[in-house]
Amino acid sequence: MSELFDQFVLEARELLDAAGASLLRLERDPADAGAINDLFRALHTLKGATGLFDMAPFTRLVHGGEDALMAVREGRAAISGDLADRLLQLLDLGAAWVDRLEAERALPDGAEAMAREHETLLRAALGGTDAGTAGQDAAFAWVDDLSTAEGERLGGRAVTAVNYEPNADCFFSGDDPLELCRRIPDLLLLRIEPVEPWPSLAELDPYRCALRFRALSGAAKPDVERLFRSVPDQVRIAAVTVKTKPRAAEPPPKGGVEDLAGAMLREQRRILALSGSVAEVEGRQGAVVRAVRNILTALGRHGDAAELERAAGNPESLRGFIEGLAGGVAPAAPISPTPAAPSAGRRALRVDADRMDRLMALVGELVVAKSRLPYLAREAQEGQRADTLALGIKEAQGQIDSIVAELQDAVLRLRVLPLSRVFEPLPRLVRDASRRLGKSVELEMSGAETEADKDVLDILGEPLLHLVRNSLDHGVEPPDARRAAGKPEGAVIRVRAFQDRDGVVVEVSDDGAGIDAEAVRRKAVERGQVTVEQAAAMEDADALRLVFLPGLSTAEGVTDLSGRGVGMDAVRNAVEQAGGRVEIASTRGAGTTIRLVLPATMMITRVMVVEAAGALYGIPVTLVSGMQRVPRDAIRRVKHAESVVLNDTVLPLLRLRRLLGQTEEERVEGSEAVLAVDLGGHRLALVVDAFRERADVVLKPMTGVLARLRGYAGTAVLGDGRLLLVLNLRELL
Amino acid sequence: MREPEDNDRHGDRRRVLVVDDAATVRAYSRKVLEADGFAVDEAVNGIDGLEHALANPPDLLIVDINMQKMDGYAMLRRLRQEPALRDVPAVMISTESKDSDRENALLAGANWYFVKPVRPDDLTAAARLLTGRGAGQAGGQRS
Amino acid sequence: MPIRFDGETARFDGACTADEAIPLAEWTEAANAPRVDLGACTSLHTALLQVLMVAHTTVAVEPEDAFLKAWVAPLLRNTPG
Numbered sequence: 001m002s003e004l005f006d007q008f009v010l011e012a013r014e015l016l017d018a019a020g021a022s023l024l025r026l027e028r029d030p031a032d033a034g035a036i037n038d039l040f041r042a043l044h045t046l047k048g049a050t051g052l053f054d055m056a057p058f059t060r061l062v063h064g065g066e067d068a069l070m071a072v073r074e075g076r077a078a079i080s081g082d083l084a085d086r087l088l089q090l091l092d093l094g095a096a097w098v099d100r101l102e103a104e105r106a107l108p109d110g111a112e113a114m115a116r117e118h119e120t121l122l123r124a125a126l127g128g129t130d131a132g133t134a135g136q137d138a139a140f141a142w143v144d145d146l147s148t149a150e151g152e153r154l155g156g157r158a159v160t161a162v163n164y165e166p167n168a169d170c171f172f173s174g175d176d177p178l179e180l181c182r183r184i185p186d187l188l189l190l191r192i193e194p195v196e197p198w199p200s201l202a203e204l205d206p207y208r209c210a211l212r213f214r215a216l217s218g219a220a221k222p223d224v225e226r227l228f229r230s231v232p233d234q235v236r237i238a239a240v241t242v243k244t245k246p247r248a249a250e251p252p253p254k255g256g257v258e259d260l261a262g263a264m265l266r267e268q269r270r271i272l273a274l275s276g277s278v279a280e281v282e283g284r285q286g287a288v289v290r291a292v293r294n295i296l297t298a299l300g301r302h303g304d305a306a307e308l309e310r311a312a313g314n315p316e317s318l319r320g321f322i323e324g325l326a327g328g329v330a331p332a333a334p335i336s337p338t339p340a341a342p343s344a345g346r347r348a349l350r351v352d353a354d355r356m357d358r359l360m361a362l363v364g365e366l367v368v369a370k371s372r373l374p375y376l377a378r379e380a381q382e383g384q385r386a387d388t389l390a391l392g393i394k395e396a397q398g399q400i401d402s403i404v405a406e407l408q409d410a411v412l413r414l415r416v417l418p419l420s421r422v423f424e425p426l427p428r429l430v431r432d433a434s435r436r437l438g439k440s441v442e443l444e445m446s447g448a449e450t451e452a453d454k455d456v457l458d459i460l461g462e463p464l465l466h467l468v469r470n471s472l473d474h475g476v477e478p479p480d481a482r483r484a485a486g487k488p489e490g491a492v493i494r495v496r497a498f499q500d501r502d503g504v505v506v507e508v509s510d511d512g513a514g515i516d517a518e519a520v521r522r523k524a525v526e527r528g529q530v531t532v533e534q535a536a537a538m539e540d541a542d543a544l545r546l547v548f549l550p551g552l553s554t555a556e557g558v559t560d561l562s563g564r565g566v567g568m569d570a571v572r573n574a575v576e577q578a579g580g581r582v583e584i585a586s587t588r589g590a591g592t593t594i595r596l597v598l599p600a601t602m603m604i605t606r607v608m609v610v611e612a613a614g615a616l617y618g619i620p621v622t623l624v625s626g627m628q629r630v631p632r633d634a635i636r637r638v639k640h641a642e643s644v645v646l647n648d649t650v651l652p653l654l655r656l657r658r659l660l661g662q663t664e665e666e667r668v669e670g671s672e673a674v675l676a677v678d679l680g681g682h683r684l685a686l687v688v689d690a691f692r693e694r695a696d697v698v699l700k701p702m703t704g705v706l707a708r709l710r711g712y713a714g715t716a717v718l719g720d721g722r723l724l725l726v727l728n729l730r731e732l733l
Numbered sequence: 734m735r736e737p738e739d740n741d742r743h744g745d746r747r748r749v750l751v752v753d754d755a756a757t758v759r760a761y762s763r764k765v766l767e768a769d770g771f772a773v774d775e776a777v778n779g780i781d782g783l784e785h786a787l788a789n790p791p792d793l794l795i796v797d798i799n800m801q802k803m804d805g806y807a808m809l810r811r812l813r814q815e816p817a818l819r820d821v822p823a824v825m826i827s828t829e830s831k832d833s834d835r836e837n838a839l840l841a842g843a844n845w846y847f848v849k850p851v852r853p854d855d856l857t858a859a860a861r862l863l864t865g866r867g868a869g870q871a872g873g874q875r876s
Numbered sequence: 877m878p879i880r881f882d883g884e885t886a887r888f889d890g891a892c893t894a895d896e897a898i899p900l901a902e903w904t905e906a907a908n909a910p911r912v913d914l915g916a917c918t919s920l921h922t923a924l925l926q927v928l929m930v931a932h933t934t935v936a937v938e939p940e941d942a943f944l945k946a947w948v949a950p951l952l953r954n955t956p957g
Binding site for chain 1: 754813820845850855858
C-alpha cells in the first residue's frame, strides 16, 4: 500500500493548505459562503482519506474541525478570531502529523489525547456549554493511548492517574513541578510535555513554566492527592484502569460474501419499494434486475438467475421473487478500517494532466516515426537506389527531429509550476505576524499564475518569506506612528509577480517608513565597509544597495520575526546563486520596493557572448544592464583605477583581459566595447574586445581540474559547436 | 439457459468506474480492485463520472456523495435516465452513516451503500457480486 | 557552582536550581551542539529542564539518579523540534 500512502501524504498536504487558505478568506469575510464550503469540503475529503488508514486520532481531529464548521455554516456559531486561531492550530497539528506520518509511518504517541484536546478547545471557542464536561472526559484520555510497550507493562492495572498543569508563574511561588513529580509514590509512568509547541530558544522565558506532567502511580488516590495538596487548582487526579491492548486487528469474519449477498438482495427488495416518478422507478428497477442477476450468477445460483428473467417482466412478481431470495440471511458484517503499510517517502512533483497528455502524445508520435526505420533498413538491404533511400532517411530524420525538439520542450514544461506555490504561505504569515505585532496589514498578491522552473521556485521561497517578514517587521510602522504621519492605519504589502524579458520578476513593496539612506551610509562606514568619502559620494539609490552587504540591517532592535543574523545579504546570495539579481528602491516615509529578478528556468541560461583575447566568454544577461561603445578619451584614469560615465553614473571600469590575466594589446580603434554590469549593489563597467550575440545555453558546471579554477560558472556549447566559458563575475573581481 | 450478459464482457476483467474527488480514495479503490482482477477507471466528480461512463460504459459504479460540480446523488439520478447506463449497478460510498443518507443514496439510484472507509474484502466482495463474477473464482484480494 | 560550563558540555553537579536557568539558556544559545553531563546531578529544576528540552541538548553522561535517568534523560536524547 506504499503508493497509496504516498498519495495520501500528498493529498493531505494539499487539502490542509487549501483549508488554511479558505480559512483566512473566511476570517476576512465571515459572510463568504464559498470560503466556508471550500473549507468544509477540504476537511471532509481529508477525513475520508484518513479513514483509509489506521489513524483514528487523525480522523477524530479532522472530524472535530468539520463539526465546528458545521456549526458555523448552520449559523449556530460565528467565526471569531479565537475560533480561527483554534482551527489554524488544528490545521497546523494536522500538517505536523502528516510530516510525522511521512517520516515514521505512525502518528506520535498521545495523538488521540491531542485530538480530543483540540475537540474540547474548539468546543470552547464555539462557546458551547458542554466544554467543561468534555474536558473532564478528555483529560484522562491519554491513559487509553499509551504506547504498546507501556500498555503491555501496565495493561489491566488499576492505577491513579495525575494530570498536573502547573501555572506558568509557579516558579515564583517556589514550586518545582519536576521535583514534586519525583515524590509521587510508586511512580509507574511520567510524561513531561510542552503545553504548547516550543518557541525558539531565544523566545523561551525560562521562568515561565511551559511544561505539563502526566503520571500514573500504583499508590491509592488519597496518597497521591496528599502530595499535590499545595496545588489543588493545577492538578487533576483520578482512579483509572489501564486498558489491555489488543495484540492485533481481528481477522475478517468468515462467510462475508454470503452475508453481504443476503444484505444486498434485501436492499434490492427495499429499492423496488421506494417511491418516485415513473422514470425514476423504472430506472431503479432496471438496475435492480441487473444487480440481482449478477449477484445470483456470482453465487453460482444459475437456476434462480433464469427464474429472475421470468419474474422481471412484472414489478409485483419481481418484488415477490427477490423477497423469496433474500429471506432469512444474516446481516452484513461490520466494517473496520484497514492498516497502512510502510513505504519510503520522497518528494513528489505534481504534474498538470494536460502536460502529461502532451508528453504521452509525443511519445506516441515518436513510436510511429521510429517504425519507419526497419522499413528503410529493409529497403537498403534489398538494394533500393541510394537517392530514394536518402530521401526516405531524410524524411524520417526530419520527423524525428521535430518530435525530439517538442519532447524536449514538453519535458522542460513539466518542471514549470505557477508561483502560487511560493505565495501560499504568505497570507498566513501576514495574518499571524500582524496580529502579534499589533499592526494592521493588508496583503495584496498578484501574478500567482506566473510560471517558473521548479528549481527557481525552490530558491525563491525563502527570500520571499524573508522580504515579507522584513516589510512587516521593519517597513510597516505601528498604527499610531502611521496616524501621526497622516497615513491610513492599515498598511499594505504588495507581492507582485510577472514574466519579464529577463525572466521572472517578483516584487515585494510596502507603504511603510522606507529606508533612511543616510542611516545606511552611517552604518556601512561604522562597519568599515565603505569609507566616509565613498559614502558621501554615493547617490541615495546606491547607498540603499548597501543593505545587501552582510550584517547591514538598518533596524536598531532585532525582533523575533526577522530573526538574527539572516539579513538581506542572504536574500541576495540566494537569488544570485540562481543567476538572478536584486533591486531596491525606497522613499523615506512612503515605503520600500524590493525586486527579485530570476531566470525563468535554471537549466537554460541566457548569456551575453563577448570576446576577449581571441576566446569567447559568456556573462549571464541578468547581470548586464547595458552595452555600448565608449570613446577612449571618455575613460578617465586616476593612477591605476579607471572609470567611465554611463547613463549619468560614474562607474569603475575594469578590463576583462586584465581580469583573465591576459595582456592588453594596443588597438587602433578609437572606442572600447563596454558592458554595464550590475552585481546587485555593485555596478561597474567592463571592457571587452568585442560584443557577440546573446545565446541561450545549457550551463554545465566545471569538472575535474577545471573545477578548482575560480571565476567561472561553467561551460556551455554554442549552437555552432563552439565552446564558451561562462564567467562568474563576482568571483572574478 | 441464457448466459447472463455480464459474463461475456471483457473476458474476466469487469470494468469498475470509481467516482470520488479524493485522490487517495480513488487510488485505494483502484489498488484493491485491480488486485482482485478488475479493470478500474477513475473520475473526479459527477460530471466527469458521467462523461467517463458514457464514453466507456462500466460494469459497476462506485460513487462518492460529497463532490464538487456535481455530487453523487445528481450523477446517479442523471445516469438512471440514460438508456445505455440506466441498469449499471451502483454502490455509493460516503463518510456519513445516518439512515437518511443511506435512504437518499438508494433513492438516487444506488444499489448498495457503504460507509467509508470500506474494508478491501467488502469492496471486492461487493464488486464481485454486483458484476456477477463467480464466487467459484475464489480468493479475496491478493496483496 | 552546581553547573560548570566546559566548552560544548555543561556539567551538572548536585541539586541544580532555578538560579542557573538564565546562564544555562545563554550558554545553550551560544553552543553549537550543547551536551550535558548529568552524571552527578541529583536534582534538576523544571526551569532548567525546559531550557534543555528547547535547546535540543543531548546527554553526554547519563544521570546516576534513578528518577532523572528513567523519566528525564530520554526527553533530551531525542527531543523533537
